Amino acid sequence: MRLLAATATAAVGAVIVVALPNPQASAATGTVTGYATQNGGTTGGRGGQTVRATTGTAIHAALCNRASSSTPIIIQVEGTINHGNTTKVSGPSCNTAAGVIELKQISNVSIIGVGGGAVFDQLGIHIREASNIVIQNVTVRNVKKSGSPTSNGGDAIGMESDVRNVWVDHVTLEASGGESEGFDGLFDMKDNVQYVTLSYSILRNSGRGGLIGSSESDRSNGFVTYHNNLYENIDSRTPLLRGGISHIYNNHYVSIHESGINSRAGGRAKVENNYFKNAKDVLGTFYTSERGYWQVAGNIFDNVTWSSQGSDNYPAGPNPQSNTTVSIPYSYRLDGANCVPNIVQQTAGANKGLRVSDGNCTPTNPTPNPTNPTPNPTTPTPGPTTPTPGPSQPSGTNLSLGAGADGSSKASGTSYGNVTDGNVSSYWSPSGSTGDISVKWGSATRVGRVVIREASGAVGNIGAWQLINHDTGAVLTSGTGAGTATFSATSLKKITFRITGSNGAPRVAEFETYAG
Structure with missing residues (x-):
């Protein structure tokens, strides 16, 4: 030393x-x-x-x-x-x-x-x-x-x-x-x-x-x-x-x-x-x-x-x-x-x-007594929605960070955990044109909003999809294309993003989850 x-x-x-x-x-x-x-x-x-x-x-x-x-x-x-x-x-x-x-x-x-x-x-x-x-x-x-x-x-x-x-x-x-x-x-x-x-x-x-x-x-x-x-x-x-x-x-x-x-x-x-x-x-x-x-x-x-x-x-x-x-x-x-x-x-x-x-x-010299207000929360729209293309940085805590992940299959060189690591340079891709990727927790977690981010070079490849409460099998919402989807907030241990259609090899860089 x-x-x-x-x-x-x-x-x-x-x-x-x-x-x-x-x-x-x-x-x-x-x-x-x-x-x-x-x-x-x-x-x-x-x-x-x-x-x-x-x-x-x-x-x-x-x-x-x-x-x-x-x-x-x-x-x-x-x-x-x-x-x-x-x-x-x-x-x-x-x-x-x-x-x-x-x-x-x-x-x-x-x-x-x-x-x-x-x-x-x-x-x-x-x-x-x-x-x-x-x-x-x-x-x-x-x-x-x-x-x-x-x-x-x-x-x-x-x-x-x-x-x-x-x-x-x-x-x-x-x-x-x-x-x-x-x-x-x-x-x-x-x-x-x-x-x-x-x-x-x-x-x-x-x-x-x-x-x-x-x-x-x-x-x-x-x-x-x-x-x-x-x-x-x-x-x-x-x-x-x-x-x-x-x-x-x-x-x-x-x-x-x-x-x-x-x-x-x-x-x-x-x-x-x-x-x-x-x-x-x-x-x-x-x-x-x-x-x-x-x-x-x-x-x-x-x-x-x-x-x-x-x-x-x-x-x-x-x-x-x-x-x-x-x-x-x-x-x-x-x-x-x-x-x-x-x-x-x-x-x-x-x-x-x-x-x-x-x-x-x-x-x-610093500015005295600055204002840094907490943004007013927005109420998510219930029911099925079409995601907003090109998601920006959302407010709230990304519940997926540190959570577990699994899926139906994974292409060579990809990993389920890549969708929860906060790194958009890594990604998961199914072995075919469709497949499931899930985020899971050890205890029930309240989720009302999901952001799906596609990997660079694969934007637009995700077609039709469903978000599924894996605990019950219920479809929370459905739509087409990556982006942001909101639904009635639900407590669950595992949520699944099911790709049912694609325009090319789907590559999910991040599967972000938020309370609402």
């Missing part, structure tokens, strides 16, 4: 929860960009009560004192939060634990550093079975998984198990070594985490920057945006992407010692206008034979070295070329890579005044 030294201090603060007079005044500042804007958007606790906390126990108490686990709340944090002042608090609207900031089975929460700053010292933030979370302007440092004290499996911020819509902004995440020193990842996501943005943040002095997916089989995560961040003095995982889709732009990478953006196991990353300096193997597939993919544009590689290709080592350089295409469903401002070091230096990390880039390489 070549890691900078860091010191840790401990301070025990009193438990203080103070209601502030204006609940809107202390909402997260600035406007979220990236995948956290999708799936209805990420607003955190906007519109809820604002409270002040100077201890971890007070943060837990604020969660537990809400009317329900989804009642919006903004928690302003100041001071040092550590093991000595973080205990478990019980209540019907929370599920907390000692020795970690536990955001479990809750929603609509903002944690905002204020005043002289908020430091989570040797204490991680754990997000589990939660949604619509904002964390802004805090420092999390020296969280360990071994040694003493331990917290959060050694992750500074860790997310797992059905997490949706998280915005982490202007934070500083740092360690003082790698796994041998007791630390793990700075920003980890696993077991079905989706629609996340990490922006204007610093990740440094660690063996591992962070991951998406805990193993090659954990491919249920994705739709993560990283922008305007500084990765400094990191050995690897900036990030490690196993399956799923990520958008990585306008980040500054300095002193990446072993490997950087590691896209593997079918992962796809759009990597644009980043600045890599004094680093090694900053992009590719590493430590596995299960390849990933990337789309590159506008990056600068300054004193970057590349290793030779091997059986489990596939660096993208020395002349990185795109091997996939990633469609981005949101708007964003893109600075030229040449100014990224300067703009990131002035804006990234906690206690930087929450400044952002104006898209023209100039730092600017």
Whole structure:
């Protein structure tokens, strides 16, 4: 390891929860960009009560004192939060634990550093079975998984198990070594985490920057945006992407010692206008034979070295070329890579005044109290419908990601699981001109809308079809051509797309399912 030294201090603060007079005044500042804007958007606790906390126990108490686990709340944090002042608090609207900031089975929460700053010292933030979370302007440092004290499996911020819509902004995440020193990842996501943005943040002095997916089989995560961040003095995982889709732009990478953006196991990353300096193997597939993919544009590689290709080592350089295409469903401002070091230096990390880039390489103050409303839900049209051609990125959670899949047959070189992997470059095709493909879950799941996406080069090949409730055999709806179909929402364990006619070899890239 070549890691900078860091010191840790401990301070025990009193438990203080103070209601502030204006609940809107202390909402997260600035406007979220990236995948956290999708799936209805990420607003955190906007519109809820604002409270002040100077201890971890007070943060837990604020969660537990809400009317329900989804009642919006903004928690302003100041001071040092550590093991000595973080205990478990019980209540019907929370599920907390000692020795970690536990955001479990809750929603609509903002944690905002204020005043002289908020430091989570040797204490991680754990997000589990939660949604619509904002964390802004805090420092999390020296969280360990071994040694003493331990917290959060050694992750500074860790997310797992059905997490949706998280915005982490202007934070500083740092360690003082790698796994041998007791630390793990700075920003980890696993077991079905989706629609996340990490922006204007610093990740440094660690063996591992962070991951998406805990193993090659954990491919249920994705739709993560990283922008305007500084990765400094990191050995690897900036990030490690196993399956799923990520958008990585306008980040500054300095002193990446072993490997950087590691896209593997079918992962796809759009990597644009980043600045890599004094680093090694900053992009590719590493430590596995299960390849990933990337789309590159506008990056600068300054004193970057590349290793030779091997059986489990596939660096993208020395002349990185795109091997996939990633469609981005949101708007964003893109600075030229040449100014990224300067703009990131002035804006990234906690206690930087929450400044952002104006898209023209100039730092600017954030917009106070932005609006990012959740779109009004639409009521699906019941009964048979003809799908809308050329489906766009729909709102809501794609229930197929991480689900099982099977079918009646599959053509050579195709797989049932390709329709649930979030990757439109892979596909399933029946062995003939017609056939069944199904998505299945371990328990009853409510589905009211389906999107069928055809693979490139086969658009228009799907002819007549039926959507079938495989549990009962009932036809939910029917039509012709790929696209979007809605029907009366139904709870089922398995849904089948039955192709009964075709204009060529059908190729289903994605079989997406939504609640409505």
